[in-house]
Amino acid sequence: MLPSYAGPLETTWYYTFRILCGLILVFLIAPILVIIPLSFNAEPYFSFTPGMLSFEPDAFSMRWYEDILNNKQWVHSAKNSIIIAFFATILATTLGTLAALGLSRPEMPYRGIIMGMLISPMIVPLIISAAGMYFFYSEVGLTQTYLGIILAHAALGTPFVVITVTATLTGFDQSLIRAANNLGASPTYTFFKVTMPLITPGMISGGLFAFITSFDEVVAVLFLSGFEQRTIPRQMWAGIREQISPTILAVATILVLISVALLATIELLRRRNDRLRGIV
Secondary structure, eight states, rough: OOTOOHHHHHHHHHHHHHHHHHHHHHHHHHHHHHHHHHBBSSSSSSSOHHHHHTTOOGGGGSHHHHHHHHHHHHHHHHHHHHHHHHHHHHHHHHHHHHHHHHHTTTTTTTHHHHHHHHTHHSSSSSSHHHHHHHHHHHHHHTTTSSHHHHEEEEHHHHHHHHHHHHHHHOOTHHHHHHHHHHTTTTTTHIIIIIIIIHHHHHHHHHHHHHHHHHHHHHHHHHHHSSSTTOOOHHHHHHHHHHHTTTHHHHHHHHHHHHHHHHHHHHHHHHHHHHHHOOOO
């Protein structure tokens, strides 16, 4: 709140700053919010009809959501997205957690260089990574296979796990591990009983980020997948190129809701992690 002793300049900046933040939020969110009402359009258009603008009940329909369930390609793509995202998340979470544990050790040499290499998929333009994966996977026969796409998505999701788990380990008390070792616990037992319970929020957060990355990724899928491995983003891309249908808007609305739910879960886990670490 604005303090009672604030002068005219501070008061002006107080309200100006909040107005600017609101405008930036609208600029970022408005394109997404427009999609939601358009997905209920009764007509096969990507624009608001006069009936929608006047809120006529007949101008709104669930036909495009029903089309998702009745269209075999959309159902097949949804199954592929869930299966690929699930296994890619498991692999990315496992590899990212192991990498973060290694980077957290004080005796680890060249930590900065290794960290930069691990998070490079987040920095390098995605089309470059996808092209490199295509040429590499072509040599080993992994193009147009589920395994190839899972490995590609795991590579793209691992940096998120590394970052979140590393951030969790920043406040980790290493004396707990030394105490467990002094009491005769094996490294495996110490990890599952001491380390893992404390870093679980970071692992889950990173896993959710990896899941979102895999579920929404389209560039690598365009390079690596065949017709059988088509995911929801690939199906949306094909739908825009081949046959424009508001079904794409309905699918986009569902993806937005899924993303919001996952991000809300991540925020709850972050707050829980802060409470465990005594920050809040």
